[in-house]
Amino acid sequence: MLSREDCLSLDRKDPLAPLRCDFDLPEGVIYLDGNSLGARPVSALVRAQEVIEQEWGTGLIRSWNTAGWFDLPLSLGDRLAPLLGAGPGEVVVTDTTSVNLFKALAAALHIQAPSRACSDAPHVDETTLAASSQSTLRRHVIVSERDNFPTDLYIAEGLTRWLDQGYTLRLVDSPEALLTAIDQEVAVVMLTHVNYRTGRLLDMAAVTAHAHACGALTVWDLAHSAGAIPVDLAGSGADFAVGCTYKYLNGGPGSPAFIWVAPRHMQSFSHPLSGWWGHASPFSMEPGFRPHATIRSALCGTQPIVSLAMVECGLETFERTTMSAVREKSLALTDLFIGLLEARCGAHSLKLVTPREHAQRGSQVSVAFAHAYAVVQALIEQGVIGDYREPNVMRFGFTPLYLRYVDVWDAVDVMARILDQHTYDESLTPGGVT
Numbered sequence: 001m002l003s004r005e006d007c008l009s010l011d012r013k014d015p016l017a018p019l020r021c022d023f024d025l026p027e028g029v030i031y032l033d034g035n036s037l038g039a040r041p042v043s044a045l046v047r048a049q050e051v052i053e054q055e056w057g058t059g060l061i062r063s064w065n066t067a068g069w070f071d072l073p074l075s076l077g078d079r080l081a082p083l084l085g086a087g088p089g090e091v092v093v094t095d096t097t098s099v100n101l102f103k104a105l106a107a108a109l110h111i112q113a114p115s116r117a118c119s120d121a122p123h124v125d126e127t128t129l130a131a132s133s134q135s136t137l138r139r140h141v142i143v144s145e146r147d148n149f150p151t152d153l154y155i156a157e158g159l160t161r162w163l164d165q166g167y168t169l170r171l172v173d174s175p176e177a178l179l180t181a182i183d184q185e186v187a188v189v190m191l192t193h194v195n196y197r198t199g200r201l202l203d204m205a206a207v208t209a210h211a212h213a214c215g216a217l218t219v220w221d222l223a224h225s226a227g228a229i230p231v232d233l234a235g236s237g238a239d240f241a242v243g244c245t246y247k248y249l250n251g252g253p254g255s256p257a258f259i260w261v262a263p264r265h266m267q268s269f270s271h272p273l274s275g276w277w278g279h280a281s282p283f284s285m286e287p288g289f290r291p292h293a294t295i296r297s298a299l300c301g302t303q304p305i306v307s308l309a310m311v312e313c314g315l316e317t318f319e320r321t322t323m324s325a326v327r328e329k330s331l332a333l334t335d336l337f338i339g340l341l342e343a344r345c346g347a348h349s350l351k352l353v354t355p356r357e358h359a360q361r362g363s364q365v366s367v368a369f370a371h372a373y374a375v376v377q378a379l380i381e382q383g384v385i386g387d388y389r390e391p392n393v394m395r396f397g398f399t400p401l402y403l404r405y406v407d408v409w410d411a412v413d414v415m416a417r418i419l420d421q422h423t424y425d426e427s428l429t430p431g432g433v434t
């Protein structure tokens with residue numbers, strides 16, 4: 001088992017150590033919740049003041065052009081793209097993950113609907129329409145995981161109910177079950193790359209290849225992948241992707257999300273939120289919608305510039321390292337945390353939920369415990385901020401940009417004392433004291 005001294009020495013040798021200075025972290029806090037809300041880049045305060053005082057205050061409406069506001073969703077998308085294995089002009093930063101998922105799923109279903117091929121055909125009579133809508137049902141299934149983040153499932157439910165074309169959601173209970181669940185009936189496979197609760201990482205390339213072999217398209221949610229692990233959207237052959245910027249990308253609370261469309265789908269990309277920002281010529285003020293030919297068509301309405309501008313501050317730090325360096329430290333930190341927990345808290349029937357295999361692990365460690373909620377509260381009181389997820393999971397996110405090895409050692413030290421001395425209040429539950 002590593003000692004605290006060993007951890008301090010790892011920190012002295014850590015090539016990512018200088019990046020911690022990019023963040024403003026409160027004294028006395030070990031922050032293991034950067035997977036939920038990333039820490040604040042120091043530059044965010046400076047940038048916010050600049051945007052508000054100069055760009056908004058002085059520049060006023062001129063700033064849409066002079067300060068680059070109009071192109072901000074695209075320019076940020078281009079800066080984010082390398083972290084996702086995507087190219088320039090393929091990503092925009094806009095809206096929320098939920099809304100972007102709605103657009104991506106709608107676009108994928110639209111591409112898959114065979115009736116689309118007939119819709120432009122002349123002289124379509126009612127019989128052909130009926131036939132084509134029946135053939136639509138051949139691919140009527142959307143595959144996902146029951147344990148997916150709820151909003152993803154809610155969005156799929158909402159969209160398909162609204163479409164009212166007989167789509168069904170086929171939910172699997174384990175990643176292994178995906179292979180049999182994906183068959184010729186499936187239109188779209190909609191998955192989260194790293195599970196928010198367990199931290200389990202799916203093999204994007206393998207699942208995508210299997211989906212494609214069955215004729216299905218894939219929509220990947222990268223909420224817990226972007227900035228956490230290397231992602232290779234192009235190399236894995238994915239079709240669509242969405243994700244957050246306020247988690248590992250440190251964009252700030254509620255900072256806009258992103259959406260990526262594979263270049264091969266750009267021409268057929270279409271979604272129902274056809275607002276004027278996605279129009280081919282927004283300032284022509286035409287009565288009819290014509291989609292922009294580029295990823296700009298994924299935009300809907302006027303962008304939240306102040307929040308959007310903060311995303312840049314989060315991305316800057318990534319430009320001073322590589323995702324493989326981030327990944328290497330992330331695995332070292334999570335390995336260390338798991339090892340220390342086993343050595344020091346082994347007597348307390350904690351159960352590791354996150355896979356040990358590196359190939360299946362995101363940048364978090366989840367541990368099940370009967371009094372998980374109470375222990376998380378006790379940890380937070382002592383400055384170790386992790387979080388609780390139903391039904392009994394303590395969840396700890398590891399952000400290599402600002403976490404030190406010694407933080408991991410200290411966090412486990414606090415945890416061991418809480419468990420050994422039983423200084424948590426078992427009557428505390430998520431709903432309040434029972």
Ligand SMILES: *Cc1c(COP(=O)(O)O)cnc(C)c1O
Nearest residue numbers: 096097098149151192196221223
């Ligand atoms: C965090 C998270 C979201 C959040 O969606 P919002 O629309 O930003 O609230 C969505 N999906 C997954 C998988 C997440 O982890």
